[in-house]
Amino acid sequence: MVHTHDEETSEWLRDLDLASPCRTEALERLHRLLLRAAFAEVTRRRDRHSLSGPEQEDLAHQAAHDAMMAILAKVDEFRGESRFTTWAYKFVILEVSNKIGRHFWQRPSSILNDAQWDRLPDRLGIAPDDQAIRTEILETIRRAVTNELTEHQQRVFLALVVEGIPLDALAARLDCTRNSLYKTMFDARRKLRAALVADGHIETDQLSAAEESNP
């Protein structure tokens, strides 16, 4: 498929070309753009991830630098399916996500404790007003986790849902991709749904009852 570049995208590609007399200036401009985006993104996420001033600044600089390296390595693969700047910003946003995931384990409280099932009702939005039903649902989930999930699915479920560890942080700890953990949880959620439907806690529906492909 042939894509027509917008004027700004064409200018970026022309200026970033190795033979361009404007390349040095374009690299500086690109770095400024990435750094500004990195700071904005880190600032947006800082409260949820307990980032303080100096580490926030350091993380933004690292994200902008690594995004810059990735962009320059892949600029020849840019196919013009979007604006150049949107494509470039994607790299810096993903770098911020990745680095925040790794930062999680630098916090003193970030250790994998034994599963704390008491937190589960809040995490899953199980309202506390009907204690009997709440207890039944928790029992169904516990039984399904123990009996239906594989060992790996159990470990991921406990870490993400019971312990509340962010997905990117767990991916960093287990040295795997976000996608592989998402797929693990996707399959686990299907099994839990089946157990909850079987016990009459939730109704089946067309969407989830259909034969599902995995992401």
Place this chain on the structure above:
Amino acid sequence: MNGWDDLDRFVRTDPLDVGCDEAIRLMHVYADIVIDYGSDRAAQRYPGIAAHFRACGPCAEDLTGLLLAAGA
């Protein structure tokens, strides 16, 4: 259903969901459609990616950041 909407959403899986890798691969394309034509158009064009963004918190967070950076 006993009013456990959050629980229902948590265990709901969409067969269209393309997963993180594909959503990330096309996130910039999806974002530009959102910026230029709105999120409905983006979801119509890429229903599997829209399904993923509805279900995956980290990818949805990245899309939000990208849209803000790109000036949506």
